Amino acid sequence: MPPLLRRLFRRFARPQDAEVELQVDELAPAADAAAERAPEPPPDPVAEARPPVSNVIPIASSENRFHRIHPQTMALVEEMKSYAGFVEIMQHHLANVCTETQSAAEDILGQALDIEGSVTSLVRHVSDTMQSDALLDASDTLQLSVATGRSVIADLIRNHSETQAEIRDSLSTVRTLSKRMRSHLDEIEDIRRYTDLLAINARIRIAGLGNNTGLDVIAEEIRALATQTGSLAHNLNTELTEMDRLVGEDLLSKVSSQKSSDDAKARDLQDSFEKLSTHMALLNKFQAELIGQVQQRGEEMRHPLNTLCGSIQFQDVARQQLEQVSRALSMISDHFVSLSNAIIHDDAPPDSSIATCLASILENYVMEQQRAAHRGEAAATAPKIELF
Amino acid sequence: MKTVMIVDDSPTILMSMESILARAGYGVLKADSGENALQKLQGGGRPNLVITDLNMQAMNGIDLIRNLRQLPQTRFTPIIMLTTESSLDKRQEARSAGATGWIVKPVQPGDLLAVVKQMVPGS
Numbered sequence: 001m002p003p004l005l006r007r008l009f010r011r012f013a014r015p016q017d018a019e020v021e022l023q024v025d026e027l028a029p030a031a032d033a034a035a036e037r038a039p040e041p042p043p044d045p046v047a048e049a050r051p052p053v054s055n056v057i058p059i060a061s062s063e064n065r066f067h068r069i070h071p072q073t074m075a076l077v078e079e080m081k082s083y084a085g086f087v088e089i090m091q092h093h094l095a096n097v098c099t100e101t102q103s104a105a106e107d108i109l110g111q112a113l114d115i116e117g118s119v120t121s122l123v124r125h126v127s128d129t130m131q132s133d134a135l136l137d138a139s140d141t142l143q144l145s146v147a148t149g150r151s152v153i154a155d156l157i158r159n160h161s162e163t164q165a166e167i168r169d170s171l172s173t174v175r176t177l178s179k180r181m182r183s184h185l186d187e188i189e190d191i192r193r194y195t196d197l198l199a200i201n202a203r204i205r206i207a208g209l210g211n212n213t214g215l216d217v218i219a220e221e222i223r224a225l226a227t228q229t230g231s232l233a234h235n236l237n238t239e240l241t242e243m244d245r246l247v248g249e250d251l252l253s254k255v256s257s258q259k260s261s262d263d264a265k266a267r268d269l270q271d272s273f274e275k276l277s278t279h280m281a282l283l284n285k286f287q288a289e290l291i292g293q294v295q296q297r298g299e300e301m302r303h304p305l306n307t308l309c310g311s312i313q314f315q316d317v318a319r320q321q322l323e324q325v326s327r328a329l330s331m332i333s334d335h336f337v338s339l340s341n342a343i344i345h346d347d348a349p350p351d352s353s354i355a356t357c358l359a360s361i362l363e364n365y366v367m368e369q370q371r372a373a374h375r376g377e378a379a380a381t382a383p384k385i386e387l388f
Numbered sequence: 389m390k391t392v393m394i395v396d397d398s399p400t401i402l403m404s405m406e407s408i409l410a411r412a413g414y415g416v417l418k419a420d421s422g423e424n425a426l427q428k429l430q431g432g433g434r435p436n437l438v439i440t441d442l443n444m445q446a447m448n449g450i451d452l453i454r455n456l457r458q459l460p461q462t463r464f465t466p467i468i469m470l471t472t473e474s475s476l477d478k479r480q481e482a483r484s485a486g487a488t489g490w491i492v493k494p495v496q497p498g499d500l501l502a503v504v505k506q507m508v509p510g511s
Contacts, residue, residue, distance in 0.1 A: 105400040115408060302411050306497035309404035313494035316398040317472050320443065366443055368474040382474050385499060387489040387506070 069343065075341050080336045087333035091326045098319045107313040112308050123298035130291045139287075149272045157266045164259045171255070174247050178240050185233050185240070192230040199223035210279055319364055324347060328361045390508045391415035393423040393435035395452060396470070397444045401493075405470075408497045409504065422447030426455055430445065434461050436508045439491075442471035442478065450478075451456065452486045457486040466507040 069077075129135065199266035202219040209215070310347055352360075358374075365371045372379035392414050394405045399420070406416045417433050419425035421444055429435075438456060444447035449469055456462040466488040470481075474492045482490060490501060 102398075103458075106403060108406065109400070109403045116411075222491055279422075302394055305427075306408055306411065309407045310494060310497045310500075312404050316396075317398045317493055319398065320472055366471075366473050382476060382492075384492040384495065385489070385503060386479065387503070388483045388487060 006193045017227045039146055056100065073343070084333045087329045088294045090329055094322045094326045098322055101315045101318060105312050108308065109312055109315055112305055117304055119298055123294050124292045127291055130287055139280075139284065143284075145271060145279075146277045148279060149268070153266065153269050155272055157263075157270065160262055164255065164262075165254050168252070171247050171252055175244065178244050178247070179242055182237070185237050188229060188233045188236075192226050192233060195226035195229065197220060199226055201371075317367075322368065322369070324361070324365065327364070328357075330362065331357045389413070389415045389435045390510070391417060391434070392504060392508070393417040393419065393425060393428070393433065393438045394421045395422060395440035395444075395449070395484060397421060397440065397441060401441070401470075405500075405511065408500060412501050414502075414504070414508075421445065422449070422452035422455070425452060426459075429456070429459055429462060434453070434457055436464055437504060438467045439470050439504075440467065442469055442473050450487075452481050453482065453485040468503065468507065 062184060198220050199222040202222060206213060206215040206219055337354055341347045342349045362374050363373060368382060369379045389400050396402050397420055402418050406418060409416050418436055419428055423446060432511055433471050440449045440452055440509055444479060456467060468489045468491055469482050469487050470491045471495060472493045479490050
């Protein structure tokens with residue numbers, strides 16, 4: 001009886017079956033010897049002590065000889081044969097695990113690559129849009145317009161200030177002229193007073209000469225001329241006073257007030273253009289930063305995707321290990337079938353044993369870790385990368 | 389563009405290696421067996437580097453290397469083994485067959501790219 005079968009038998013046998021084990025060990029040789037000697041086997045002393053012959057199943061051997069197997073042994077053999085079916089089911093499970101993990105790994109990678117494709121497309125779109133000729137032209141045009149606007153505003157402010165200064169100068173000149181005219185009016189007044197005095201003196205002299213000289217008419221005309229001159233000087237003085245008031249109080253005040261208002265508006269306009277210019281520069285800066293950020297984020301996506309691609313290799317490593325387990329199961333299953341055939345058909349015992357199966361499994365491992373685990377040792381630390 | 393040929397019977401490995409290498413700017417030729425790799429090379433493929441698995445059906449990685457060393461276009465092309473196998477005996481066998489290097493799976497993408505860059509000058 002092969003050692004494995006013996007171990008299995010001991011595992012499943014009840015205490016009262018110990019006798020049966022002996023019987024099994026001795027039955028086959030005894031049956032073979034009997035078949036060789038005579039048609040009727042000699043009485044077996046052990047068999048006489050056993051239960052009736054009905055418990056023993058005669059089996060035809062390959063040489064058309066008969067040997068008998070106890071039913072419990074036959075049941076064990078059937079159990080061993082059914083192991084092939086069990087192994088087949090387990091192998092189906094392992095194959096399913098391989099298929100499903102491979103499908104899942106491909107899906108994960110595929111989806112990750114789809115995401116990468118979408119992000120890459122988005123990055124390209126943003127970059128292309130931000131750097132498109134139309135946008136760059138619009139930005140340049142806007143900047144140029146702002147610069148032109150600032151220049152125009154500066155010119156306007158300068159021109160306005162110059163005009164205001166000229167107006168103030170002109171008004172100042174008008175006031176100076178007005179003062180000069182007042183001075184001239186004073187002189188005219190002096191002349192009027194002198195003329196009036198001259199007219200009075202003339203009349204006195206003419207009165208001393210007597211009537212009908214005709215000179216009194218001239219004196220009267222001179223006095224009337226003096227009166228008209230005084231009146232004219234008075235009117236001029238009044239109008240000059242009004243003109244001074246208009247120029248000094250009204251016009252200059254309005255010009256100053258307008259200047260303050262215009263200056264404030266010009267400053268507002270200038271500030272607006274200044275802010276527009278500043279914001280344009282900020283906008284360009286943000287735009288450049290946005291492009292940089294988008295491109296950087298796109299680049300940063302590569303690292304986790306690469307890590308994912310590295311990690312997904314576990315599926316191939318696991319698949320190979322499962323395939324090895326499946327092959328090992330086949331080996332053990334074949335071994336059990338060989339053992340069963342040896343028992344039932346009286347075939348020669350299989351060349352292989354569990355020990356040789358294990359040796360074969362050890363020889364066919366693909367990973368050092370598997371060999372180390374098989375031997376119960378720590379795995380040797382060979383370098384993972386070696387360039388020859 | 390420098391081209392790397394990947395030979396592996398695992399679709400997962402082919403996909404992941406292609407993704408890593410393409411992202412780094414390499415062109416990628418894929419073959420799911422040694423025979424398929426030889427067909428592609430005979431069809432005009434001229435890779436700057438070959439990365440092959442060891443344990444494959446029909447033609448294993450070492451046999452593939454022996455075949456590649458017979459082809460004029462891959463006689464001097466660097467060939468890296470990418471495999472779960474880590475035994476020193478197998479490494480020695482691959483080296484004798486003409487392998488340039490040995491990488492044990494799973495490999496970190498950064499490590500893989502460093503080796504590829506070293507093997508493919510100017511990349």
